Amino acid sequence: MRPVAVVGIGKTAFGAFPDRDLRGLTVEAARKCLENGHIAPSRVEAFYLGNFAGPAFAGQSHLAPFIAASMGIVDVPATRFEAACASGGSAFFHAVSAVAAGIYDLVLVAGVEKMTSQPTPKVAEILASAGDLGGEIRVGGTFPALFAMIARRHMHEYGTTREQLASVAVKNHSNGAKNPLAHMRKVITLEQALAGKPVADPLTVYDCSLVSDGAAAVLLAPLDRAAEFTDKAVRILGIAQTSDHLALEDKADITTFPAIRRAAEKAYRMAGVTPDDIEFAEVHDCFTIAEIVAIEDLGFVKKGEGGPYSAAGCTRLDGPKPVNASGGLKSKGHPVGATGVGQICDVALQIRGEAGDLQLSRHALGLAQNLGGSGATGVVTILGAAA
Amino acid sequence: MRPVAVVGIGKTAFGAFPDRDLRGLTVEAARKCLENGHIAPSRVEAFYLGNFAGPAFAGQSHLAPFIAASMGIVDVPATRFEAACASGGSAFFHAVSAVAAGIYDLVLVAGVEKMTSQPTPKVAEILASAGDLGGEIRVGGTFPALFAMIARRHMHEYGTTREQLASVAVKNHSNGAKNPLAHMRKVITLEQALAGKPVADPLTVYDCSLVSDGAAAVLLAPLDRAAEFTDKAVRILGIAQTSDHLALEDKADITTFPAIRRAAEKAYRMAGVTPDDIEFAEVHDCFTIAEIVAIEDLGFVKKGEGGPYSAAGCTRLDGPKPVNASGGLKSKGHPVGATGVGQICDVALQIRGEAGDLQLSRHALGLAQNLGGSGATGVVTILGAAA
Numbered sequence: 001m002r003p004v005a006v007v008g009i010g011k012t013a014f015g016a017f018p019d020r021d022l023r024g025l026t027v028e029a030a031r032k033c034l035e036n037g038h039i040a041p042s043r044v045e046a047f048y049l050g051n052f053a054g055p056a057f058a059g060q061s062h063l064a065p066f067i068a069a070s071m072g073i074v075d076v077p078a079t080r081f082e083a084a085c086a087s088g089g090s091a092f093f094h095a096v097s098a099v100a101a102g103i104y105d106l107v108l109v110a111g112v113e114k115m116t117s118q119p120t121p122k123v124a125e126i127l128a129s130a131g132d133l134g135g136e137i138r139v140g141g142t143f144p145a146l147f148a149m150i151a152r153r154h155m156h157e158y159g160t161t162r163e164q165l166a167s168v169a170v171k172n173h174s175n176g177a178k179n180p181l182a183h184m185r186k187v188i189t190l191e192q193a194l195a196g197k198p199v200a201d202p203l204t205v206y207d208c209s210l211v212s213d214g215a216a217a218v219l220l221a222p223l224d225r226a227a228e229f230t231d232k233a234v235r236i237l238g239i240a241q242t243s244d245h246l247a248l249e250d251k252a253d254i255t256t257f258p259a260i261r262r263a264a265e266k267a268y269r270m271a272g273v274t275p276d277d278i279e280f281a282e283v284h285d286c287f288t289i290a291e292i293v294a295i296e297d298l299g300f301v302k303k304g305e306g307g308p309y310s311a312a313g314c315t316r317l318d319g320p321k322p323v324n325a326s327g328g329l330k331s332k333g334h335p336v337g338a339t340g341v342g343q344i345c346d347v348a349l350q351i352r353g354e355a356g357d358l359q360l361s362r363h364a365l366g367l368a369q370n371l372g373g374s375g376a377t378g379v380v381t382i383l384g385a386a387a
Numbered sequence: 388m389r390p391v392a393v394v395g396i397g398k399t400a401f402g403a404f405p406d407r408d409l410r411g412l413t414v415e416a417a418r419k420c421l422e423n424g425h426i427a428p429s430r431v432e433a434f435y436l437g438n439f440a441g442p443a444f445a446g447q448s449h450l451a452p453f454i455a456a457s458m459g460i461v462d463v464p465a466t467r468f469e470a471a472c473a474s475g476g477s478a479f480f481h482a483v484s485a486v487a488a489g490i491y492d493l494v495l496v497a498g499v500e501k502m503t504s505q506p507t508p509k510v511a512e513i514l515a516s517a518g519d520l521g522g523e524i525r526v527g528g529t530f531p532a533l534f535a536m537i538a539r540r541h542m543h544e545y546g547t548t549r550e551q552l553a554s555v556a557v558k559n560h561s562n563g564a565k566n567p568l569a570h571m572r573k574v575i576t577l578e579q580a581l582a583g584k585p586v587a588d589p590l591t592v593y594d595c596s597l598v599s600d601g602a603a604a605v606l607l608a609p610l611d612r613a614a615e616f617t618d619k620a621v622r623i624l625g626i627a628q629t630s631d632h633l634a635l636e637d638k639a640d641i642t643t644f645p646a647i648r649r650a651a652e653k654a655y656r657m658a659g660v661t662p663d664d665i666e667f668a669e670v671h672d673c674f675t676i677a678e679i680v681a682i683e684d685l686g687f688v689k690k691g692e693g694g695p696y697s698a699a700g701c702t703r704l705d706g707p708k709p710v711n712a713s714g715g716l717k718s719k720g721h722p723v724g725a726t727g728v729g730q731i732c733d734v735a736l737q738i739r740g741e742a743g744d745l746q747l748s749r750h751a752l753g754l755a756q757n758l759g760g761s762g763a764t765g766v767v768t769i770l771g772a773a774a
Contacts, residue, residue, distance in 0.1 A: 001489075021521075047630070055443055061516040062471035065630035065646075065763035069637070075649050078630035078764070079477050082467040084449035090466050094481065101488030102388075129448040134408075243434070243452035243465035250456070259452075262462050376452035377465070 001100040004236045005386055007229035008037025008219030009345040013181045014212045014333030016116040022051075022058050025215040026067045026112040029338075033108065033217035037229040041071045045104040047078040048095040050088030050111035051337035054080075056126045058114055073108070084130035085286060086241075087111065088340025089370030089379030092218065093241040096381075099220045100236075111341030112215035123211050127336075130373040132247040143286070144208060146248055146374045148200035151289035154255045155202065158304030160292065162202055166193035167311040168288040169206040169330055175317060176327020178357040183212045183333030207288040212333030216342035226386060232352040233386035237365075238271030239379075240264075246376045259378030260297040260369060267367075268299075271382040275299030278382070279362040280321065280350060282343040284371035285328040291315075294369055295323060298380070317360065325350065325358045340370035340379060347383050388487040391623045392773055394616035395424020395606030396732040401570045401599045401720030403503040409438075409445050412602040413454045413499040416725075420495065420604035424616045428458045432491040434465040435482040437475030437498035438724035441467075443513045445501050460495070471517035472673060473628075474498065475727025476757030476766030479605065480628040483768075486607045487623075498728030499602040510598050514723075517760040519634040530673070531595060533635055533761045535587035538676035541642045542589070545691030547679065549589050553580035554698040555675040556593040556717055562704060563714020565744040570599045570720030594675040599720030603729035613773055619739040620773035624752075625658030626766070627651075633763045646765030647684040647756060654754075655686075658769040662686030665769070666749040667708065667737060669730040671758035672715040678702075681756055682710060685767070704747065712737065712745045727757035727766060734770050 010032030012025050026049070034041060049064040060066065064078040083090035088111030095109045115123055124142060131137045136146065154160045170190050176182040188206060196204030219229070226233035244259040245251060251258075268274060275298055283298070285291035292306035300321055301309045309315065315323035326332050326346040329339060347366040349355045355363070370379040397419025399412050413436070421428060436451040447453065451465040470477035475498030482496045502510055511529055518524045523533065541547045557577050563569040575593060583591030606616070613620035631646040632638060638645075655661060662685055670685070672678035679693035687708055688696045696702065702710035713719050713733040716726060734753040736742045742750070757766040 053442060053448060055440060055516050056448075058520075059516055060520045061440060061443075061469065062518075062633060062760050062763055064470065065759070066519065066633045068630055069632040069763065074631050075629050075645070077477075077480065077628040078470075079481065079628070080469040082448065082469055083451065083465075090464070093464065094466065097485065097490050098488070101485070101490050103484050103488050129442050129446055131449075132453065133445075133447045241464040241466070242462050243455055244461050245456040246449060246453045258462070372452070373449050376449055376456065 002102060003223035004096050004099045004220055005223045005226040005233040006218050006348050007221045007226050007233050008033045009348050010036055011181055011216045011342055011345050012214050014183045014214035014335055017213045020213060022054050022060060022112055022114040023067050023070060025114060025213060026110050027071055029215035029217040030071060030108060030110050033219050037219040039229060041073045043106055044073050044076060044108045046076050046107045047073055048091040048107065048109045049080045050091035050341055051080050052082060052084055052087045052113055053126050057118055083377040084372035085336050086340055086370045086372030086377040086379050087337040090241055090377060092341055092344055093239055093379050095220055096236050096239050099222060105222055105225060107220045108217060109220065109341055110215060110217040111338040113335035113337040114213045115211045115335060116213050135247045136249060144200040144203060147287040147289055148203045150254050151202050154289060157255055160307035162194060164307030164311040165207055165288040166190050168291045169193045171316050172285060172324050172328040172330040175325055175358060176331025179327045179332055182327045182331050183210050184331050203287060209286045209329035209334040212335040214333060214335035214338045216338045216345050218341060218344050223386060234348040234351045234383050235386040236381060237384050238267035238382040240266035241379045244376050246373055248374055256293060257297055257371065257375035257378060259375055260371060263378040263380040264298050267380040267382050273382065277365055278367045279365045280325060280360050281323050281367040282326060282346050283323055283369045285324055285330050286334060291323065298369060322360050325360055343368040343370060344381060351383060351385050389489060390610035391483050391486045391607055392610045392613040392620040393605050393735050394608045394613050394620050395420045396735050397423055398568055398603045398729055398732050399601050400568045401601035401722055404600045407600060409441050409447060409499055409501040410454050410457060412501060412600060413497050414458055416602035416604040417458060417495060417497050420606050424606040426616060428460045430493055431460050431463060431495045433463050433494045434460055435478040435494060435496045436467045437478035437728055438467050439469060439471055439474045439500055440513050444505055470764040471759035472723050473727055473757045473759030473764040473766050474724040477628055477764060479728055479731055480626055480766050482607055483623050483626050486609060492609055492612060494607045495604060496607065496728055497602060497604040498725040500722035500724040501600045502598045502722060503600050522634045523636060531587040531590060534674040534676055535590045537641050538589050541676060544642055547694035549581060551694030551698040552594055552675040553577050555678045556580045558703050559672060559711050559715040559717040562712055562745060563718025566714045566719055569714045569718050570597050571718050590674060596673045596716035596721040599722040601720060601722035601725045603725045603732050605728060605731050610773060621735040621738045621770050622773040623768060624771050625654035625769040627653035628766045631763050633760060635761055643680060644684055644758065644762035644765060646762050647758060650765040650767040651685050654767040654769050660769065664752055665754045666752045667712060667747050668710050668754040669713060669733050670710055670756045672711060672717050673721060685756060709747050712747055730755035730757060731768060738770060738772050
């Protein structure tokens with residue numbers, strides 16, 4: 001396997017865009033990405049698209065050639081990858097693997113979701129399809145309910161508090177307010193977060209990520225060709241995708257995601273680094289409790305210490321281990337299929353020193369973690385400066 | 388790239404199975420396949436699932452880990468691939484590429500669709516999502532209508548007749564009647580085919596493939612390890628997936644599919660064979676006209692000669708170039724996501740000499756062709772005996 005680099009990145013803003021469609025959003029991100037990597041669409045050798053539910057949200061299937069052909073990309077493998085909320089991460093994983101193995105040199109990966117055109121009950125129904133429909137979903141276990149159970153159990157096992165959950169929301173809103181592409185650029189106080197409208201106890205509206213439209217794209221190339229496209233190549237040091245059961249009832253312990261733990265182990269081993277070496281991370285905070293579980297599963301802290309660590313400010317921009325400097329899914333937004341690819345863009349922006357008001361002081365080694373459903377798919381990527 | 392072999396195959400019957408679900412069908416095919424390759428599920432290193440519209444037909448997304456975990460396959464990349472009617476072929480293409488490149492050794496590929504639980508108008512609506520929803524579909528261009536236009540144009544350009552189209556149906560029904568796993572095991576006459584109820588002129592009900600439930604699976608391994616699993620390994624000699632525009636209006640000539648032509652060129656080049664060398668083929672006869680266009684695009688006959696060639700019996704079991712010995716989508720059935728993987732199983736059965744009443748006399752070199760929508764995705768695979 002040869003080293004692979006991200007040589008171009010592109011994102012749309014995340015938000016509610018009633019006048020934009022699925023294809024238009026993807027094409028915007030993809031064009032920005034190809035311009036960033038200084039290549040024409042006709043040079044793309046394969047197109048990997050992460051999309052969770054375009055058919056359900058917008059009626060359109062067969063999205064990869066539909067989008068690619070509209071940009072002038074034809075005669076190449078153009079394929080949609082679906083792995084629930086990890087659809088973008090899964091498309092990225094498969095694309096990186098293909099370039100690493102020498103199947104292609106120049107690969108375009110995009111992720112997209114257009115969610116806000118559906119009414120809220122329909123959005124909830126579509127999102128619930130990522131869980132076990134005949135099991136937990138049938139008895140009311142929508143994702144807020146499932147993550148509320150995870151939070152409740154985490155509180156019971158480890159003494160995690162509502163204030164600690166709320167501290168994650170406060171931090172991510174504070175970061176997102178400085179991100180020009182974020183969906184909700186609004187600073188909130190701990191008091192506001194605690195007083196949020198209940199969604200599924202103990203989670204309030206401030207513990208839940210957003211329903212968003214948006215797209216993100218990255219261009220991949222072998223590291224030894226990266227200089228043809230950019231002087232700011234970002235190297236993929238480690239990456240893994242793993243799987244687990246869909247339903248919480250099939251798991252021995254609902255306060256941890258084995259798919260993330262094992263993907264992280266593999267990615268760390270591939271990169272030859274430890275959790276302590278990671279300088280910053282973008283993690284999958286679909287709910288505040290998910291960020292706390294993520295920093296535990298990634299080994300940033302011991303099991304059960306995610307809450308106190310967050311509440312102590314350790315994951316803030318100025319903390320020892322900044323998490324979700326971009327604002328995370330909570331504030332930046334969560335257009336499902338775009339999320340995993342967007343995280344790679346955000347980590348790359350930091351490594352390239354282009355993160356603007358969000359630029360971290362230590363930004364040479366970053367990690368992205370993308371979670372599907374309540375843990376059936378996990379993708380972990382470790383990125384670093386190429387030089 | 389190293390040589391790759393199919394070392395296990397498994398299929399369910401194709402048909403209407405009101406009591407079966409998406410997961411149960413896939414697990415049946417996958418278990419048969421793993422037993423055929425003599426390996427335990429825990430040895431599978433990656434799971435590739437072709438599925439067009441499980442979320443729309445059955446409400447369930449995130450299907451790959453959902454199905455894999457229920458068989459005891461966890462901690463591996465488990466991913467759903469969607470490329471309309473070429474979803475199975477696309478999953479297979481990506482899996483073969485990954486084994487060829489040395490990413491994995493033992494990979495399970497499955498394809499599945501469960502269609503008959505929805506009423507016909509809903510099935511038509513879901514299938515239409517593989518076309519350009521905002522364009523041709525919006526103005527009534529469902530797939531029967533689109534392929535009727537292709538047929539009409541083929542008749543205009545090349546003098547193709549309704550009798551020639553009907554001859555494809557007669558042949559495929561005759562073959563399917565001998566296939567114990569076929570959906571519609573019914574011999575029809577040319578007169579019956581011509582007198583079929585009109586669907587979209589000039590296509591009658593006998594020109595259209597079936598709405599089916601079913602699943603298929605294949606196990607892949609590097610050729611140099613094939614003997615560990617089977618003494619009947621089938622080698623993948625050439626394979627390609629390519630893309631094109633979704634809408635017919637964006638194509639210069641609607642009587643040919645460039646994605647198929649170019650995938651075939653690449654696959655022939657990779658295999659080092661010519662169309663004349665191919666002894667038999669499974670092609671994507673979603674409509675009778677599609678089989679005629681396929682044998683032209685694959686180079687079995689010159690452009691425009693597909694109709695007379697078919698009517699002359701050249702593609703029958705006893706003809707010089709048997710096509711769809713299995714009965715094809717027309718008679719065997721077309722559970723969309725399963726189709727591309729099922730074709731690989733059917734070609735492998737012939738090469739292994741296990742095709743029963745359908746066994747061909749010349750069966751050493753076969754081809755499978757899987758089409759997405761009205762030609763936006765094309766996958767062509769050439770398979771041969773491993774020895």
